[in-house]
Every structure is written in structure tokens, then in C-alpha cells.
Amino acid sequence: MNPERCRTVHATLEAAYGPQGWWPAQTPFEVMVGAVLTQNTAWTNVERALERLTGRIELTAEAILALDEAALADALRPCGYFNIKARRLRTFCQGFLAGGGLAGLAALDTPGLRRHLLDIPGVGPETADDILLYAFERPVFVVDAYTRRVFARLGLLRGDEGYETVRAAFETALGADVPLFNAYHALIVRHGKEVCRTRPRCQTCCLSAGCPAAAVT
């Protein structure tokens, strides 16, 4: 990843869309719950599920674990995959408490915290990195499907690289910069929603004249 072009893409997206103010949550724990619920799911549906859940219980690991799995799944119904997500959310809460809760996890260094999160069934690389960056403010770049799609179209990625390869490429190009990582990932998602989603199978939208990112090519 060419560092200069990597920064140019960010500047171009920021100029096009402005600050995104991520993550849309009130507390670090809400970030974590949202990160699990948003797996392969539109955020608007996650919001519905969070509203249903917080309408029934306090949003704490203890309260979630006190709810039986069927009741939890019912609350999560609007965000899809509700049976799987109920199980994953309960498992996550167990891992959260086993790690000493917010304070215990915050005391871990970033590699240790990442390992702990990845050891929790249902937490993959992207979910772990969402949590690291947006809940714990650690300098970890979040890679998602939009990142691959946009940067492949820009010719900055092949598109078939492994998760860790892409993450390392961004972190090397940009240096450890939490506010930048926070803003950049949010802008990529915004761009994906605004442009790529309108033409999901289009391979060239980021190269077209109407695309905000076209200026970097």
C-alpha cells in the first residue's frame, strides 16, 4: 500500500462526506454488542434489535446472561440470524466477564486483548478489531468487505488478500493513529453505502467521474 495514496483516499472521502462520528453507541459495552449484532447485517436492523433489547433489560453482560437464549433471540429478531447471534452474544458476555469486564480487558496490551477477543467463539477478526478500535481506542485498522471492494477498484489492493495482510498494509501505510483509523473505516463504509451499494456488481465505480473517490486515481 502506497502511504501517500492511502492518505489521499482518506482526504478525498473526508472532503466528500465529512466527519462520520463513529461508533454510534453510548458506551464501550454497547459498541461491543453492536459489533456482534452487525455481522453481515445493515446497521438500521441492529438499531431495531438494540431498541428491543434495551426496552427489556439493562444493557450489561450480567443482564444479557440472565436472559434465557430464546428470549434473547426474540429480542434480536430484527437484526437477522437471531438464533446464532443470541448464542454469540451470550458467549461474548461470558468472555467479557471472564476477562475481568471493561477494566480487566482495558488493562491488557493490544495484542493480548486481540487474542482474548479472538478466542471468544463468534468473534472473528473484523468484530475483534471493531471492538479494539471503537470500544478500546486501540490503533487497529478495521478491514471489511467495503475496504476490499473500494481499494481493489482503486487498484490499491488485488482484493483477494487475507484479512491480516490488508490490516497490516493499512497500519504500515498510516502508522498507529486511532482518530485516523476511526474516521477512515467509517468513511469507507459510508462510501460503500453511498456509491458501491447502488451498483454492487460494478467493478469500476470508484474510477468513474461521478465517484467521490475518482479524484485519487
Add this chain to the structure above:
DNA sequence: TACCAGGAGAAAA
């Protein structure tokens, strides 16, 4: 009607 969404894990090849 068909496709996709801020993935992850199990099963099959």
C-alpha cells in the same frame, strides 16, 4: 422477484 447488508463457523471438496 432478487439481491444485499459494517461475518463467522461448520461442512464439504
Add this chain to the structure above:
DNA sequence: TTTTCTCATGGT
């Protein structure tokens, strides 16, 4: 080891 399948509601 790599690819394919499953999970599921809601918006476009």
C-alpha cells in the same frame, strides 16, 4: 488447505 454452505430479517 481452500471453497461452499448456513444462518434470517428488512430495505431497495
